[in-house]
Amino acid sequence: MTDPISVPPAESAVLAQWSSDALTPLVSICCTTFNHGEFIRDAVHGFLIQKTSFPFEIIVHDDASTDGTTEILEELRSIYPRLIRLVVQDENQWSKGCRLLANHVFTLARGKYIAVCDGDDFWVDPRKLQLQVDFLETNQDFVLCFTDSQGVIEDTQEVTQLTARRQDLSSLELQSTTSLFTSSACFRNEIKIWPDQLTRAPYGDLVMWSLLGDFGKGKFISEAQPIRQRVHPAGVHSMQSKNDQVANAVITNALLAAYRLEERESALALLHVQNIILLSIKLYGLRLGTSMLYRALRKLRLVKA
Incomplete structure (x- = not known):
């Protein structure tokens, strides 16, 4: 298993690799977090190591954390002010029943594409975004692409097998709520208004795939290294019965x-x-x-x- 990145590049090094203006990002990386103080640096560092020919922005939504996550994010934003945009809730939206946070995060995205990652997961392959965007740019009949994922049990660091699809998906398969690895997905920013009646769905990721299926197919990018998904007691889904x-x-x-x-x-x-x-x-x-x-x-x- 590849270890989390401890020292990300300087902001100037990230900006220097891009061939176009950083003020017009091609990709918006959207991260949602709540009380991920132990993990959030690894998530953000995984974004910063991405080697791309195009500009990207990082939008982190902090759902009113109480464990120091917000302070860590403020520190990271001060180091990367041109890359990181921070949204901090005064009240926890999840506890109020809002499961699909699209209207709090995706509506802020300026990119043609959106890549998502939970605050307790992280990317290890610096080619991830470039591979995904290169594919979507040349395959207009696909609306999203995703990679493999490895589960990491936090207490023992043991790698565990996760259940989701590891193959290309038709539009109909996406529409019928096929499960894929959420923190690995990158998709076209096609949905401008997310339906309010679906915001309370327990599995907002299944809602996303279903709605995105209206716009095209899903591609499994096997060339990218698997992302890492932590399995720990505070995990919303992984620790459910x-x-x-x-x-x-x-x-x-x-x-x-x-x-x-x-x-x-x-x-x-x-x-x-x-x-x-x-x-x-x-x-x-x-x-x-x-x-x-x-x-x-x-x-x-x-x-x-």
């Missing part, structure tokens, strides 16, 4: 089904209903799962009461 993960996926698919119905996209709504069927049976068993599904369908007005 399997039942909780399935239940959150059911809720996310239900919200997406309702949204697609509102948009008169019944075929896509039925895809999410199909996911709910399979997930409900997995979580509750055939009889109870079928009963809960029927109630969900009635609520969505797909069957009569």
Whole structure:
């Protein structure tokens, strides 16, 4: 496993590699963090080591951290004032039910492309962004690309296998909430208004892939080194029980089904209903799962009461 980068390049060295004006970034790196004081330097350092021919900006959204994360970010911004933009919440948005932070972060992005990374994950390959942008620039039918990821158990530093897709994805596969490694993704900045009714979906990343699937396909970039995803007690997803993960996926698919119905996209709504069927049976068993599904369908007005 590659160790986190301890000494990133100076700001002048990052700016010097670019062939165009840094005031017009091609890529906006968007990082969300909350109480990642132990990890946030590694995340930001992973952005700063990127070797690109194009300018990028770094937008970090701090969801009202209380463990010193904000102070670390302020220090980093003072060292890299032309690269880092910092958004600090006064109140924690996650605890208020806002799961999809797109309207707090993505709407600030000036880049043609957006790359995302959680504050407790980090990149180790300095070619990551260049590989992804080079592909998207020459393949207009793809809306996003992503790389592999390795899980790192924080206590032991043991590398663990993570579950997600490691292959190219069709538009339909993205729309139907296929899971991929979130902190590895780079996508076109196509969605200017993110639907308010989806902001409370437990899995905001699945919402993102579904909406982006409206604009194209997904490419797995196998040439890049895997990103690192930490598995630790404060991890929102990795430490959830399997039942909780399935239940959150059911809720996310239900919200997406309702949204697609509102948009008169019944075929896509039925895809999410199909996911709910399979997930409900997995979580509750055939009889109870079928009963809960029927109630969900009635609520969505797909069957009569």
